[in-house]
Amino acid sequence: MTHLDILIPFGLPPPELAADLFRELNAPALAALTARAKTGAGSRHERHDDFSRTLPHESWLGQRFGRDSRLRVSGSLPVAGNMMRHLGVTANNASDNGLWFVVEPVHIHIARDHLVLTDPRQLMLTEPDARVLFEIAKPLFNESGHDLRYGNARYWFLRADAWDALQTASPEAATGHNIDIWMPKGPGERDWRKVQNEVQMHWFGHAINNAREVGRLKPVNSIWLWGGEHIGTKYDARPYDAVFNFEGWLQALADDGVTVNTAAAASSVLSSPSRQALVVLDDLQEPALSSDWANWIDGLRRIENDWCAPLLDALKSGTITSMTLIITNDTGLSRFTTTRSSLRKFWVKPSLATLCP
Incomplete structure (x- = not known):
């Protein structure tokens, strides 16, 4: 697979709770993928309007799938x-x-x-x-x-x-x-x-x-x-040839010709013949919206074990050429693009602190 995008709505905790929540987490794979991401032009962290009618991850999806106008x-x-x-x-x-x-x-x-x-x-x-x-x-x-x-x-x-x-x-x-x-x-x-x-x-x-x-x-x-x-509106953008964990209204974003998977594990994504793919991991939105931070921590642990760890191994082995984590909360979005070469930055200590703008 050439490139894989991973969208994690509400993977960013509120800034005032971040230090305490991350202290409860042992997520070495997520820490490595974010801390050793590539550094390039533009900011990793984007601030969104507090009164926007869409959440940051919804706006990002709209842009990627040509719905922004x-x-x-x-x-x-x-x-x-x-x-x-x-x-x-x-x-x-x-x-x-x-x-x-x-x-x-x-x-x-x-x-x-x-x-x-x-x-x-x-x-x-x-x-x-x-x-x-x-x-x-x-x-x-x-x-x-x-x-x-x-x-x-x-x-x-x-x-x-x-x-x-x-x-x-x-x-x-x-x-x-x-x-x-x-x-x-x-x-x-x-x-x-x-x-x-x-x-x-x-x-x-x-x-x-x-x-x-x-x-x-x-x-x-x-x-x-x-x-x-x-009805019948056509959109020019087709950024992916496969999308994973697209359920509910998310399926409406995938045009004809795009392989849609409603539920998938990391193994099925990694074995996919797709060159450009998107995975949505939406387990954190419900606990975040209800301020249920104990379940939010449990959900992020599952993402660490079920997704981040195998995807980190896939990057190291060359199964995936590059991967971008798009992680959001209700007012912001952060991107981390990681490659096999960027993971070699041994002098950068893996840390979840990178998730805090």
Whole structure:
């Protein structure tokens, strides 16, 4: 393999916790890959806007896969159209052509003086319950002149051709924050909020939510809009011939002709005939968003043992020519490109301190 990119969302801890968290970790392979990375033009560390509507790893993916121009208009990654295709929601006929958004059922809780979005991963909504809630919401959208379609328990899709300039935020970017800052802004925002409020009222006190609360699950009390994309949009960028661990909306980034693997181990990546490949290791995002740092440490240990150690060996043996680690948190991104020759910098002591900007 000529080059391998490894994207680790939320592999960077908050700066104020970094020293304490890294003290709990024994990760010699990760330390070697980062400390002995090549030094070149440009900064290893990039700072992102605290109020960006996408997380740093989402922005990076948008740039790599040629979505950055649409991303600047829409705020969140344009993925709805391709997600629908992957889920078999569209019939690929002319009547489906238009602007579609992702709609996610979510839980919003009340903080002291504002509303906060909970990580959608924590919802654990079943298909039967999701179908019931969808059938309640669909006629409310029909009344407003919009087509709502079911994808699966987590992802639904809304057609709204007139909302082309509407700025939306990914749910992960908004998670844990005051939702007012990340609510849709621009043409169509009032129409969206009106239907969103109606859905909330119809779901309030529903038997499904009552049962969820009895079972100590969070009620499904709202919906989140993001990912606006025109059906059939083609993108020129094809940076990889294979992608690994692409699940959920990530699959929408891979165009036809790219080998998509939904789950993979390091051994299958290293045995792949691909020349340029990307692996996403997304085990740290959920514990980081919920500030569960004990599970975050456990997740990084697994990445060290299951990925960093075998990939370091592959670099040393020449199985991989070069590798770049792209490691992020909610406000920053760091890159470390390592080669067989850069690993020979014996005078550089491996250290996780390199991960701290």
